[in-house]
Structures are given as C-alpha cells and as structure tokens.
Amino acid sequence: MAETDNIEVPPYFLCPITLETMKDPVTVATGITYDRESIERWIFSQKNTTCPVTKQDLKSLDLTPNITLRRLIQAWCTLHAVERLPTPKPPATVPQISKLLEDTQSPTRRRKSLQTLKSIAAQSQTNKRSLESAGAAAVLSAIVVNQTLSNPQLFDDGDGDAGAAAGDALSILYSLQLSESGLKTLANPQFIESLTLIMQSGSYESRTYSIMLLNPILEESSNPNLLINLTPEFFTQISQTLKDQISPKATKSSLKALITSISWGRNRIKAVESGAVPALIDLLLESSDKRTSEMALTALDSLCQCADGRSGLLTHSAGLAVVSKKILRISSAASERAVRILQSVSRHSSTPAVLQEMLQIGVVAKLCLIVQVDCGSKIRERAREILRTHSRAWRNSPCVPVNLMLSYPCS
Template identity: 55%
Template sequence: MEEVDVPYYFLCPISLEIMKDPVTVITGITYDRQSIERWIFSSKKKTCPVTKQELLDSDLIPNHTLRRLIQGWCIANASNGVERIPTPKPPVDKAQIIKLLEETKLPNLQMTSLQKLKLIALESDRNKRCMESAGAGDFLASIIKNNFMFEELNDRIDYTIASDEALSILYHLQISEDGLRGLIEKNGEFVQTLTTILQKGNYQSRSYATLLLKSIFEVLDPFHFIGLRRGTFREIVNVLRDQISLQVTKAALKSLIESCPWGRNRVKAVESGAVPLLIELVLETKEERVCEMMLVLLDQLCGCAEGRAELLGHGAGIAVVAKKIHRVSHVGTEKAVRILYSIAKFSATSSVLQEMLQVGVVSKLCFLLQVDCGLKTKERAKEILMLHSRVWINSPCIHLHLLSSYPSR
C-alpha cells in the first residue's frame, strides 16, 4: 500500500487524525466532532483548543463542504488503501430524547424505548448531556423507584426488567453533580430504592446501584447523610463482603467513607459488621489503593467506642493493622498508626497493651521513628510510645537497635 500524504486541513487540530465529521465552533476553527465533544463534555473545558477564546456556545455547526471534500479525497485514494468515510448521522437532539421518554411510559414500547436510550447514552458524552438536559435522569429514577417494588409479582416481572435497564442507563449517563442533587430532591427516598436493589437485585443491578450510591454520596449534603438508615449501611457492607468486582468494591468503600463522618453513621456501619469484615479484607487484599481505602474507613470506625471494641474483639485486629505499617504506602502507614493511636489512647487496658507489645506494634512504632514516614505519622507514633512508656520501655520484646529510638519525655 502506497503511503498517502493527507492534506493538513483534513486533520483535526486536537487529535491530528483525519476528520470524519468536521464541525466548526463559534471561533471559526473546525474540529472533528468526536474530538471537540470530548474536549467540551468530558474534559469540561470552555475554551477553543486553538485560539484559547472562551466558547460561549457549545453548538457545533456541521462543515458539510469540508466533509464532502474529505469523502471525495478518500474515494480518489481508495486504491492506496484509504477507507471511505461514511456520511455521519445527525446528532441526537432534545426533542428526540423527550419523544423516547414519552414512549417509555407505554408498556408495549417501554423496553424498546429504553434500549434506544441506552444506545444513545453510550454513543457520546454530548448525548449524555443532551439526555440530562431533557430530564432523562429524573425520569429514569422514577421508573426505578416506582417499578422495582413489583419485582416479586410474576405478572409484573417485565417491569422489573425495565427497572434494571433504567438503572443501567442512569449509571451510564454519568449525571453531573447538580443533576445528582436535583435527582435526590425530586425523587425522595431514592437512596432507599437503591438500598432495596442492593438487597434484592441480581449482581449486575447491585453493581449499578452501588456505583450510583457512590456518585450520590459524593454530592450529598450533611442533612441527607444524617438521615441514612441502618439498612443502607448493612447492604453496602454486604456488597463489600461479596467482592463483586474491584470497581464495585472501591465504590462501596467510598460510599462508607463519605457517609461515616456524619451523625451516628459510624455506629450504624459498625453494627452492620463492617469492622471484622475490613480486618479480613485488609489482610487479603493486594491492591494498594483498595487497602488504603479500607484503612481509611477502619480509622473512621475506630473513632467511636463501638468500632474500637469490634477491632479488639477480633483475634487478629491489632496484628493485621500493625502488619500494614510500612507495607502499603505512606497513606496506609498513616492510617494504620491513627488506628493504633485511637486504641492506645481510648481503649488501652493492660491486656491490650500486652497484645500490642507481643504482636510487634511497639517495635514497628520505634522503627517508624528511624525512617522517613511523614512528620504527622512520626509524631503520632512517638505520642503512642510515650503514652505507655512505663509498660513498654523495659520489655525484652523490643530489639536493642529499636529501643535506642524509644522517645523519652
């Protein structure tokens, strides 16, 4: 195949690839539609990539003349292996979305319309934003909320399938932060609906519900967090226990991390069995970021007496946390030391202090004073050692080379 020189004005200024669907923005520069839409909608940049002028209007005007020139050039060079570029479909508009949403209300058209909406959503980020502006997010949430309750009735099983499809579309829409806040305001009890799906749905619907909860919790205000029910924590913990996928595990952890600082949510999570589960998972996980998140959450839960009691009630709780010091990352070490600090300061019975000594906590803390681990972590390790120096400093469990770094008052 002979190498062909492509005219420079056929190339998109962003990707430097030949344009398949050239469009012109208000600054007069022409781009390939897919590239400029990714720039505007995914990267959320509001300036022209070439001129750096502000894009006051995101409308993209098709450059039909240039497209025909490109298609003609492709045909002329077909013998050199250049593939013809097909005429692009016109972009979806708000009116089309609204029509499909209306058709979704009709039982005989519901699944067909939902499947069309899903294809549109998966096609581009521009389509996602168009669907959101047409009210698709609220509409899909109402389908899920209103129809999932019929899952156990055989004569309404089609509605459950429709709810699962609507849930999938709602996740793939990747609704904006403002859109998520509006969705919660307009669809009361939607978090509870997702909780029901976590409890009764199949693995796929539970995955989508978990991922949606994570997105919602990232924008939820404190008032809504305080009102979360114990059942929501129980079902998120169950998802964590099932280890459906790495992405879902991270989303479940993030949801708990976002919600636990508010009200009595830490206690609700502890009562749902989060602490012993986290201890087991921290011991097994090999993925650094997941291990960090688990230690972050465990640190939050050990901020309450119930959480510390659960950790101490687990035969390997202290040992597992100590094992992660200097084994995961600086963040992991910091959180592990914070957990031990909570135990040493608020739950330090004589048996607990002896256990910390025997499983190597004291030696690990002395070691941290000798290495680079971050100033705050080092200060907290020093404070733990000083809190109980009378019990630990003369112990034969501490190696001599570590004992030399034991802090004195």
C-alpha cells in the same frame, strides 16, 4: 485506520487534540474544528471550558458539524482506495428524546423506548447532555422507584420485564455522568431506598450501577437529612458489597459511599452494626491496590472514632496486624491513617491484653521504626505519643529488636 498503515494522511485528517483520525469533524465557537469524540471528552468528561488550540473561553458549548470537511475526508478515502468512514449519526434532538421519555410511561412501549434511549446515550456526550436537558434524570429515576418500591421482591420473583426496565433505567442514569444539578434530582430518600433494594436483590450489573451512582449522589446532595436518614439496611448492603467484591470499580464506589456517609457521626454506629469493620479488615488483607487500601484505612479510621468501631477492630483476629502491616508499605496517606487508628486504640482501648497483643504482633516495633525513618512529622509525632503513653509496658520488652528500641522516645 491509523498512521502506521503507511498511508499518507493529510493534515486535515487528524484531530488537533489527540492526533487521532478525525471521524466526525465538528466546529466549536472559536472556529476550530475537532473530532467530535475528542472534543466532547475534552469538554464534558474532563470539564474544560476553553478551546484546546486558542485557549479562549468557549462562550457556547454547541458543536456544529463541519460537513464540508467530512466530505473532503470521504473524498480522500475514495481517491486513495481507503475504506470510507461511515457518515456519523446526527445528535439526537431534545424533542426526539422527550418523545422517547414520554413513551417510557407506557407499559407496552417502555422497554423499547429505554433500549433506544440507551443506544442514544452511548453514541456521544452531546446526546448525554441532551438527555439530561430533556429531564431524563427525573423520568428514569421515577421508573426505578416505581418498579422497585411497588415490588420489593422484583428480582427474586423473576419478573423479567419489570426488573429489566429498572435495570435499563439505572444503566442509562449511570452512563449520563450527570451534572451537579442532575445528581440533586436523584438525591431523595425514595431513590436511595430503591438503590438499596437493588443492591440487595439485583443482578451483578444492576448492583454495580446502584453502587456507582450512590457516591456522587451523596457527595453532591446539599440536604443533610439524606445522610441522617440512611437506613441500617443501606449500610448492610454496602458492607455486603465490600465482602462480595463484585468488581474493582464497585468496591471503590462502595468505599467512597461509606466514607461520605459516616462523616455523620450517628451513621458510624449503623455501619459498625452492619459488619463494616470486619469487611474493611478482610478487604485490607486481600487487596493489593493502593487506592483501595487508602480508602479502606480512611473508612476504618473514621469508624474507630467510636467505641464500637474500635471493639470491632480488636475483635477481629487480624485487625491490629493488618493495620500495622500497611504502615510504610503503601503511601504516606495510608501510613497516616493507619497510625491514627493505632492512636485511637492506644488512647481509648489500651487494656493490658491489647497492649500485649500490640507488642507480640510487631505493632510496637513498627512504631519504633516510624520514629527512625523520614515519613512525615505528623506520623512520627503520633508514633512517639503512642510509645510514650505506654512506655512502662513496652520500653524494656525483648520483643522489640535492640536497634529499634534505641530510638524509643523518652517519656
């Protein structure tokens, strides 16, 4: 039901946060009543710890059902011949959840218990927090690890029940939006290996959940050994996901995981050997999404800090061209990353053939344009450095328009 239905809606029928219909009124510690879905989104999804109306700190995040108000709303619906709002299900209790988690250890009850847990998690943020409090992260991750590592060909062999159990556990873990402490429970080599195997052989849905769990796990891990010990197969699957482009969310999650993992220098070599550089270049060629392009250029910039990464860029027929094309077209952040990539090539890989290619495909002209426009002092200074360094090869070239060559910096 909406306000536009020409029904006079009493003030108590609207949630004070969003002015949406109040379906399940709950009261917070400050005494203000909100719709459960709206206040849960405010507290748990948006990470707020204050009352939206009073601005007071919420000393407790417990939500108390306002049964009196719910009855008044239902009575009003009956009086005005409006369809009654269904009585909401009460939040699941920790003992109920603990019993379901215990049942997942039984092969005969596992699938049914996982389906019930999945339904509980979908009902409310309160249920998700209760699941985490009951230790769901450890139990569900153990199911994923046991099902995958004990049978690496789990999905290839068509083992429907075991594969489905691993997929269900994975989807619940993703839906929980775990806290920092919950994510640390997953930050272990066995779980990362399991996610890698699922990325390799799982369904599109399971692969997506695996990828979207990876980045927050890697970001929240306080154990540097987790990054150091990432396997070449991990990077192979990340690169394959970038090539497959399962979904925009999966692509962005793969980029985030790649950026996080290659912050450790040795991982750059693993990523390059896995085919990450051509995968990133192809993604830049095909994607028009701003954020995707920014992250792809960030990853490519990091990989070009090593010789193999620059070699991969220069080997690709469109490498230099697509990097140059993204300058001044997406955002200042993307332009900065693209110029940094060109600077790395200019400093460390500037063979005569590379310099000639940069001239012919318009890289030099773009650098001259950067010097002329207002695009940030750092970007302009990087462009000037590249142009000064190779002024002998480029300064008098007919490939650069005269109006741009006039801005060529003095050496």
